[in-house]
Amino acid sequence: MIKKIFTALIFVFFASNAMSAGSDSTPKKVKSDYDKAVTHVKTAKKYEKKGKLEKAKKRYEKAQKLLLKSNDKKPNQADTLNYLGFTTRKLGDFENGEKYYLQGLAIKPDHIGINEYLGELYVATNRMDLAKERLKVLEICNCEEYNELKEIIEGTKKSKY
Numbered sequence: 601m602i603k604k605i606f607t608a609l610i611f612v613f614f615a616s617n618a619m620s621a622g623s624d625s626t627p628k629k630v631k632s633d634y635d636k637a638v639t640h641v642k643t644a645k646k647y648e649k650k651g652k653l654e655k656a657k658k659r660y661e662k663a664q665k666l667l668l669k670s671n672d673k674k675p676n677q678a679d680t681l682n683y684l685g686f687t688t689r690k691l692g693d694f695e696n697g698e699k700y701y702l703q704g705l706a707i708k709p710d711h712i713g714i715n716e717y718l719g720e721l722y723v724a725t726n727r728m729d730l731a732k733e734r735l736k737v738l739e740i741c742n743c744e745e746y747n748e749l750k751e752i753i754e755g756t757k758k759s760k761y
Contacts, residue, residue, distance in 0.1 A: 634683075640666065676703075679711075686713075
């Protein structure tokens with residue numbers, strides 16, 4: 601009787617190990633649509649720096665699609681709206697880019713990225729008074745974005761976006 605129980609236990613032990621031999625027990629983190637989009641945006645910026653504008657455009661398009669999906673799943677996220685504004689603007693649609701930025705500011709008025717990018721959009725569309733309003737918001741952040749926008753408004757630096 602003990603021999604049968606012992607044999608059964610050994611069988612169960614080896615069978616369970618054999619079944620798990622090919623599986624990886626460490627959980628893999630699934631990237632969200634937002635995270636995938638951010639990766640595409642970063643890659644697109646690198647392509648732009650290298651002058652590979654068509655490749656950059658394709659990455660911005662992929663990022664925008666992922667951001668739209670992310671915004672559908674989790675609406676009213678300021679960071680998502682910031683990147684939606686950015687990618688939309690990069691694809692040449694300043695009007696809708698501005699709408700996304702403004703939606704983001706309605707949620708988080710002091711969002712550093714939105715204020716900088718919206719300020720740059722205002723400079724690009726020759727609305728300097730509105731660009732200066734965005735600069736005023738950034739004044740207290742003590743951040744690189746303030747200096748970037750200030751130089752762009754003053755004309756001492758060209759916007760990379």
